[in-house]
Amino acid sequence: MNEYGRRGLRSGSSAAHQQRQYTDNFINTTSSSNGQWQQSAGLQHPQQQSYNTSSSMDYGYYNGNGAQASRTYNNSRNISPQMPVSGGTSLFAEPLSPPARHKKLGVGGGDNPSDFSPGLLDLHSFDTELISEVPVTRMHNASLNGDPYYENSKQNSINRGLSDKEKGSSVAKIKVVVRKRPLNKKELAKNEEDIITTESRSNCLAVHETKLKVDLTEYMEKHEFVFDAVLNEEVSNDEVYHETVEPIVPIIFQRTKATCFAYGQTGSGKTFTMKPLPLKASRDLLRLMHHTYHGQGFQLFFSFFEIYGGKLYDLLNDRKKLCMREDGSKQVCIVGLQEYKVSDVETIKDLIDRGNSTRSTGTTGANEESSRSHAILQLSVKRSVDGSESKPAKVVGKLSFIDLAGSERGADTTDNDKQTRMEGAEINKSLLALKECIRALDNDQGHIPFRGSKLTEVLRDSFVGNSRTVMVSCISPNAGSCEHTLNTLRYADRVKSLSKGNKKETVNVKESITQPEEDDYDTTEEFYEPRSKPLSRNWNPDDDLNALLKEEEDLVDAHRKQVEDTMNIVRVEMNLLVEADKPGNQLDDYVVKLNTVLAEKAAAISQLQNRLAHFQKRLRDHNVLVTSSGL
C-alpha cells in the first residue's frame, strides 16, 4: 500500500483491472456553495428541470418539471455535470425524463443523468471549437502576479514585466521535464544503488550504468542528458507544479489548449507526480476567474475519463462507456462524457477522488498498484460570446492532464497472463503513437497520425493550433531499473529534440560512453530503433522486424564466436596439459588456470544465451504489438 492508500488487490494471477482509492491530503478550501448545473455540451440543453439535492456528493433527487429543458441542481458542492446528450438539432426541445417524476441521481445506482438516451447524433451541437476571439476587460493583469502564493513562485520572477501576449509566447510549445524519484523501501532493503546523478542548475542528468565486458570485468558507462528541467528526488510536488503547469494557466484564458502528461516506467512516480497538478491548476484557474476576470462570464468545467484497452470510460459516471466522434472541422467530441461545472476547489477535489477511485489498476512487477489505463482529466474554461450566462458557453481554452499507463518492457510482461500482455501491447502502441504525433506536429507535417491510437485520437484537439505540451518523464533511480530509465530518457530526448528551438542544437542527448558500446541498437524495448537510423515518420512493423532480425544475427554471431574461441582455448590448453603432465611440471597450476579460463568462457556463453532468450521474448512482444495494432 503506498501513501495514497491504494487498494491493490489482485485476484490470483489475473491482472484484471482494479479500483484505486486515494486518501491523499489535498489543499483545503473553505469555499463551498450552492451550485447550479446545466446540461449544455451535447446536442440538447435540458435547462429547465430543477434538482434539489440533499447530500453533498450524491446528486440527489430532482424534480423533473417539464418539457422545457433547464435544470437547476442545488448541490452543496457546486457539482454541475454538463452532459452531452444527443437528441436532434433543436436545442431545449426534448425533456430528459418523464415530467414530474422524482429520480435519484448520483453515484452507484439509481438513475443518473447518463441514463438518458443518446438519441441522434449531431456533432455540430458540441462545443468543441474554441470560441472566437472576444474582448475581455481585465481588472488586473491576466496572470497570477500579485497573488501572494504566486509571487513566491520562481516562474513569476521570470514572467514579471512581460505582457500577457509575451508571456503566452514565452511559454515553450513543448517542454520536457525529468523527475527522479527517491529509492523506495524495497530498493533500500535490497541495498540497491542510486545510479542517477542530477545537476538541476544546468538541467543535466547522468545515468551510471554498470556493464560487463566479455571477460566479465565490470566497467561504468555514463549516459548524460540535458532537458528543459531536471528535478531530483528532493523536489516537492509544489515545485513540480511551478516548473510545469503554472506558467500555462494564464494562457488558457487566451484560447490555448494545453496538455501535461507523465511518462515513465511502471512505479516510477507518474501518478505521484500527476495527481496533485489538476487541483493546483484548478485553484489558479479559479483565482484568475474570480479576480482577474471577475464578472467576465468565464466558467470552469471538469471531466475525467480513462482509456482502457482502446476504449473510453467515464470515471465520473459509473465507468459508462463513451464513444469518440469527430465533427466536420475535425474537432474531437466525446459523446456522453459528463462535464461538471465547478466553481470551488473542494468540489474539484471530490471529483478527482471519485474518478481516481474508479480507475483501472493492476499489479506489475514494479508497482503493486499500477495504472493499466490512461486517465485523462480535463479542465475547460468556457465563456459565451457576450459573456452572459444565458447564451451557450463555448470553450475558450482547455488544460488536459494525462496519467499515462506504466510503460513496461514487453520482456517484463512475459510471465503475466494474456490480459496483462494485451494491456501492455495496447499501452505500448499508444505511447508509440503519441511519440509519432508529437514528432509529426513539430515537423509541421501535413499528416499527423492521430489515428494511431485512441489516446492520440482523443488528444487531437489538444495538439493542434495554439497548443502547449508539457511532458514529465519519471524515472526510478535504482540500478535494477537502469534499462527502463535509459529507455524513458531516450523517449523524452526524442520528444525534446522536436521543439523548434532545439532543432538547431541537433542532438540534445550527449551519451558519453566510457567504453565502446558493442550494441548499435537502441534498447528502447518498445520501439527497437537503431540509434543511428533516421527517425521514421510512421511506425513500420517491417522496419522493426528487420532491426530485430539484424540484432538476432549479431547475437548469434557473437555466440558462435565465443564458442569457437572456447574450443580453440581447449585445443591449445589440451596440448599444454599433455606437456604439463610430465614429471617435474606443475600440472595443478595448469588445471586451475584452464578451469578459470573455461569458467569465464562458459559465463560469457551463458550471458549470450540469456540475451538470446531475452531477445526471443522481445520478438514475441513485437508480434503481439503488430497483432494488436492490426497492422
Ligand SMILES: Nc1ncnc2c1ncn2[C@@H]1O[C@H](COP(=O)(O)OP(=O)(O)OP(=O)(O)O)[C@@H](O)[C@H]1O
Ligand atoms: N517523488 C517521489 N517521492 C516520494 N515517493 C514517490 C515519488 N514518486 C513516486 N513515489 C512512490 O512510488 C510509488 C510508485 O509511484 P506511482 O504509483 O506514482 O508510479 P507510476 O509511475 O504511476 O506507476 P504505474 O505506471 O504502474 O501506475 C508510490 O508508492 C509513490 O508514492
